[in-house]
Amino acid sequence: MKTILNDTLRRSRYLILGWGFGFGLLALYIILFYDSLAEQQALLDQLIQAFPRELIAFFGNIDFFTTPEGYLTMELFSYLPIILGILAVGQGAAVISAAEENGTLDILLAHPLPRRSFFLGRFAGMALTLAGIVLLIWLGCVIALNWSSIPLSAIEMGRPFLSLWAFLTAFAAFATFLSQLLPSQAGASLTAAFILVVSYILNSMANIDDRLADVVKFSPYTYFQGGDALHGLNLNWLLGLIGATILFGGLALWRFQQRDLRIGGEGGWETLISLLSLRKTKKHFLTISRN
């Protein structure tokens, strides 16, 4: 497992640095810009009042925009989960399927490496890659806080990022699970990304339509805490996301240990169809055994 984990992190290093430093610099710039904006608070309030409510709904709660929490929610935490979420589902779907589709899985698993160890090495590598990216963005924020009037400590600033990592990893785990059911990595990524975007839209709409309050309880985006976490984490929600990661990761591992490794077009949609018609498959095997 350690060899696979190291190999996964080695191959992810540029991804971590690129995304981490890119968004870390953006976060640094956003925080440094806060003081200038705060000076124009009255003007900003007027400007925001002029925006359609439907538009503002996508940036979180408008009432708190001119506070540091509201500002960070709108300028950073409103879109980070959706952008990094797309990256996360891609990484999650690739945990096993990337090596399977590029053909390298065959040679690796022909070695005395249990499938469980391979899976855990790759899955942990994916979770650490996401953690590395989130850590670098947090670092950008913490550096910027030194020159900003935003009264937040490094730990306080770390809370929403902890929630962000848990949210991203849960979605990535969901994509990993889908990749073990669907015939392609692309199919798993697209399905998970679609659910992510729908969840984001639902939660945004719930900001302006109270009738959606009950529906969004089932939306994963609800459990990303964003700016709300700056002064305290909802541990139940955090543990819920971590629990979802373990659940989907566990299901993906179970499925990976059961199934054939695909090469050259083997498997395909039959994998899903056979899962949906287990009774039929059992009957078929029994017939073969009797013969």
Next chain:
Amino acid sequence: MTPTQSPIFLQEVYKNYGKVRALQGVNLEVQPGEIFGFLGPNGSGKTTTIRCMLDLIRPASGTLRVLGLDPQKSPTEVRARCGYLPGELHLDESVSVADSLRLLNRLRSPQADWKIITTMAERLDLNLKLPIKSLSKGNKQKIGIVQALMHHPTLLLMDEPTSGLDPLIQQEVYQLLREAQQDGSTVFFSSHILSEVQEIAGRVAIIRHGKIIEIAETNALINRSFRRIRIAFKSPCKVDPIKSVPGVTVENSDGNSAITLRVEGEMDGLIKALAAYPVRDLEIVKPTLEEIFLAYYQNGNGEA
């Protein structure tokens, strides 16, 4: 031999991919220390059989034992003692040859001595410093051969081992396989290149449409198959009585002074018939494995 003694033992192994029946009751047993050739055209079930042995895929039913172990119950124990070269070798292209071999070596315990790897790479003319993305198919194949052999496996499973290699390196690979055999390894390799099977394999199995249609010693297979006989007569003569000998068909006739026959089965009837003719010359040509193989496929021999 029992399943626990044979390096490879398959009994009534079935495997389906959806509606495609890849293996249809494969029965096969390989003896310890032999080089065993597994012949068949593309899509006949060679790769599927080998991948079942390593638990990369699972048979639908049947008994399969590798080195006395059930690959589904003891996959890592089986793989620890096997060396495997896949038919389509894909490697991480972002690293060098040396780094790729180091990674694969780290997956084994105990790890192979790096000196063995460098010696083997030298023999195969493989530069360890080159990035994999810059290598030709043949050079990538050399990496596959090194990683399969480097830990002195008890059983070598090689799917088309000389694919993409030039003739000189092919000979070196044959030599490596012979050395592995001398060191006590069993070699099981699939191929559709019959000349290489003929050169190194002691026994062969022919698989067709997921069924084993023949298992025999390579030489015995060649000997007991048809023969091609060229006969030159001292003077033109009527050859009709020869044509009517059971098992004899005329392939070519040069007037009535020379004739090429294909003889299947016993030679006795033909020799007795020829006693009445003024034979100037007679040449018996054994078929190549290629011709035997084609005969199996064209005639549908062994079809269940």
